Amino acid sequence: MNCAKVRDLLPEHALGVAGGDATAIDRHLAGCAACRKEARELHGAAASLAFALAPAVPPAALEDEVVAAVHAKAGRTRRPSGVRRSTAAMLAAALALVGLVGGAAIARRDSTDARTAAEIRLAQQSDAFQTFVDEALQGEGTVASIGVLRPGAGRQGGGSAVSVVAPRAIDSVLVVGSGLDGEGMPYRVELADGQGDFARIGTVRTLDSGGGFSTGGVTGRDLTRFVNVLVRDRDGEVILIGTLRDEVPSPSPTGPTPSG
């Protein structure tokens, strides 16, 4: 998005109604001082309007609830070294689960070539996860969440996802899958907040010989609320689904068992 387009949209952005253009505008503003100056003025004007509303008095207990909520969240992520250690454990667990899911999918295939390709894919995924999280966890207050993706009804395959919500960096997410059959491509990868809002992560147009893919990167959006990961086919049917959690995921008693 260029300066002219951004400036055309800045009033709506300041008023909070730029909709799907907000992410592109934020991205432009991050690198354009001239547009940022105009945005700052318009945002300042818009934000001041909030004070025109007739004041209402919050319940007295709300302050304690807010403090407790922040305190609880901060207590879990206050120590950077602790965050790194726990995330390393989460990462190891997630990779093990990717291995289980991928392995189960691989075992379904007869082709030796496919097995080899899928194994390579898993190694690449492991490496991508490791690099992604290592780079993302440089900042204090960073929260990483990991989820295991399981196949939708009548589907096969599996995968994992990692999101990083970072105060000092743009939030990012990485989604990998394997063992997919390619039916219904292109696949749409998205995050959902469970309340009707979605964040588009990427589109999968090709699979490797093991039915694998990886997609993601920086999003420009605050991913705090987005905990559900969905991979859909071109008709919107769910191929893979999972939930991001900031704790070590655990396999089901029988382990992930792709169907289909």
Next chain:
Amino acid sequence: MEGLMAGDDVAVRALYARFGRPVFTMGLRLLGTREAAEELTQDVFLTAWRKAARFDPQRGRLSTWLMTIAHNLAVDRLRRDTGVSRPTLVLVDEVPETPGVDEEAQMIERDAALRAIASLSDAEKRLIARTYFRGLTAREIAEADGIPLGTVKTRLRSALIKVRKANDEKDLR
């Protein structure tokens, strides 16, 4: 901000003392129920904690940063809850529920905001109400009113510039 990032109780209470009421007010006036306003208030302060390191005082005021977070979350919810009856907008026609409790800074902010809105034409006031307070997009307004999108955009920009100028004059007083 460092105190907020660490989840320090004193820092969170200080921020709440300054902005708890305007954030709750925005939730109640835009979303219509005290329950929704309480949820919004919690979400706003949690988001502020998560994003505290991104706040740069060189780039804008704390009130702009926090109220933008509050407004974006409120509008997100407002637009998501389509079909839900929206509350009657209350700017100046209602006596505050508990008069006399406002802190001086908030009274000054409110007085400035009302003066800024008073500087707008009636058409501009309606536009601001429909966008900022109702969450309607410029395109939705253009289609509803049967006027060109460019006209709506121009009027929105003009209205915000007037508000900014009114704020500048307040700061000079």
